[in-house]
Amino acid sequence: MYKNRGFTLIEIMVVVVIIGILAAIAIPNYADYVTRSRIPEAVSGLAGQRVRMEQYFQDNRTFVGACTAGTVAPLPAATQNFTFACSNLAVSTYTVTATGIGPMNGFVYTVNQANTRATTGVPSGWTANGGCWVTGKGGLC
16 A cells, blocks of 8 residues: 655645745844844934033033043944934034944934934935934834
């Protein structure tokens, strides 16, 4: 008597198609998840710098000279995904910017003396929002 063992070609093809469909859905979602998980590097750095900038202002009554080493408001160190810069330093104004590098290239977040948080740059497929720090596609804050 003959016993069947193994799988037919049709069964294997059905499994391959199912795996392909799952991969087509899962891989882009995972990539988006990884991107969103890197954003807190920027926003936490900016939030911390804002507090230090306010402390600097309380001590000096100006923002001029902030963002330098040796002060209470040194610029945050660059991370794997973001670099930080200060601009618009004046008596009563400043802007701190986090700019994406590497896999986060295209993301730009800012905060200023009025605590205005803005997303001024995003890669394609994302929506910028001038009124908050975007943490998800579609301009979600």
